[in-house]
Amino acid sequence: MTSKRFEATYEIESPVGLERAAAVIAGEQSTGTFVRLASETDDLRARSAARVEEIRVTRISAHPSLPCRKTGESYERGIVRLSWPMDNIGPSLPNLMATIAGNLFELAETSAIRLIDLVLPESFARAMPGPAHGIAGTRALMGVPEGPMIGTIIKPSIGLSVEDTASLVGTLAQARVDFIKDDELQANGPGNPLEDRARAVMDVLNRDADATGKKVMYAFNITGEIDEMARQVELLERLGATCAMISLNWVGLSGIRFLRERTALPIHGHRNGWGLMSRSPDIGMSYTVQQKIWRMAGADHLHVNGLDNKFTEPDEVVMEAARAVQSELPGTKRTALPVFSSGQTVWQMGPSAAFLGNQDFLYCAGGGIMSHPGGPGAGVTSLRQSADAARAGIPVEDYAKDHPQLAEALKAFR
Missing domain, CATH: 3.20.20.110 (Ribulose bisphosphate carboxylase, large subunit, C-terminal domain)
Structure with missing residues (x-):
C-alpha cells in the first residue's frame, strides 16, 4: 500500500462468489453504481476507484449465514482486501467510515460481511488529534x-x-x-x-x-x-x-x-x-x-x-x-x-x-x-x-x- 491509499480487510460470504462480491463492493464504495455511467471514464476510475488487492477463499457453505435477497447453489466465504485513494476523502474520520463501513453492509451480493482490519497511511493518523494523555x-x-x-x-x-x-x-x-x-x-x-x-x-x-x-x-x-x-x-x-x-x-x-x-x-x-x-x-x-x-x-x-x-x-x-x-x-x-x-x-x-x-x-x-x-x-x-x-x-x-x-x-x- 502506498502512502496515498488506505486499505480495509473484510471477511465476506457471498452467493455470487467472492470475486464478483469484491468488484461490486469496490464499485459501490467508490466510483460505481448499478450501471456504468457515461461520466465514469477510464481516467476517473484510475484516479478514484477502489481497488481489489486480495481475494482468498477459506470455505464454502451450503447455506447463507445471514438473510440475503440473492441466493446461490453455494456460498463462498473468505478474505477480501480493498484499497482506496486518499484523495477521495482527505483526513476525515466520518468520511473514512462512510467509505469502509457504509452501504457495503447492505449489498445483496453478501450473505455475511465483517470489517476486520484497517491500514491507514501515516499522514492520516498524524492529521488526527489522537490521545492527548x-x-x-x-x-x-x-x-x-x-x-x-x-x-x-x-x-x-x-x-x-x-x-x-x-x-x-x-x-x-x-x-x-x-x-x-x-x-x-x-x-x-x-x-x-x-x-x-x-x-x-x-x-x-x-x-x-x-x-x-x-x-x-x-x-x-x-x-x-x-x-x-x-x-x-x-x-x-x-x-x-x-x-x-x-x-x-x-x-x-x-x-x-x-x-x-x-x-x-x-x-x-x-x-x-x-x-x-x-x-x-x-x-x-x-x-x-x-x-x-x-x-x-x-x-x-x-x-x-x-x-x-x-x-x-x-x-x-x-x-x-x-x-x-x-x-x-x-x-x-x-x-x-x-x-x-x-x-x-x-x-x-x-x-x-x-x-x-x-x-x-x-x-x-x-x-x-x-x-x-x-x-x-x-x-x-x-x-x-x-x-x-x-x-x-x-x-x-x-x-x-x-x-x-x-x-x-x-x-x-x-
Missing part, C-alpha cells in the same frame, strides 16, 4: 508511576443521590484507589444531576488531595449533546477534575474529536454498544478497527473487557483488544490506556499482566474492591499485592502467605 499522561495525573492503575465504578449504577455518591467517593478515596468512574448509565438525570454531583465529588476529592498530596481521578459521565458536553467539561475544569467520560458509540467520532479539541482533560472512552457491531461473526466490525478509529479521534482510555468476564468475549479476544489499544498509531508515538473491567478480582490481575507483557493498564474492580471481607481499603491493597506478585514472578497463592489482604481476597473470590 494516553498511558504516560494518565499515570502523571494519577500519581502512579508504575504498576497497574487500580480503579472502581460507582455502584449501584443508578439510584444513588448526590450525597450518597459523594459519601461513597470519600470511602473509596480513603481506600487509596487511583481511579473512580461514573457508571455509563449514570448521566445527567434529575435524580443525580451532573453539576451537583461534580461539585460534591470534587469537594471530597480536592480535600483528600490537600491532605494526601495525591488526587484520585474521577471520570464524570458527560455523554450528551455537543453544547451540553462543552458546558460540562468547562465546569469540570473549573472544579479541578481530571477526567471526563463519554459513551463513544453514541457521542460519535465528531463528538469525540470536538471534546479532544475543546478540553485538556483525559477522555475516558466507554464502549457500551460494542457488542452490536462486534459480537456476530457474520456482520459488523472488529474491535481492533473500532479502537483505532476512537483513538485517532482523541480517546485516551478505552475499555477492553476483562479476563474471565461476565460478557461473551473469550480471553484471547480481550487480550487482542488490550494489545491493540497499546499499539502506536501509524507514524506517531501515541498509544492509549486499556481498561480492564467486568468481574475483575485478584485472580485475573496476574494473568492480565502476563498476557499483555506489562502493567500499563487500568484495572477496574467493583465487587473485587467493595466486597472484600476487610472492606474497600483491604480490597485495594489486595489488588496491589496481586500486581506485586505478578511483577516479582511469584505465584499469587505463595505471595498471599505473607499478605493477609491478598489471602482473604483469594478465598473470597475463588
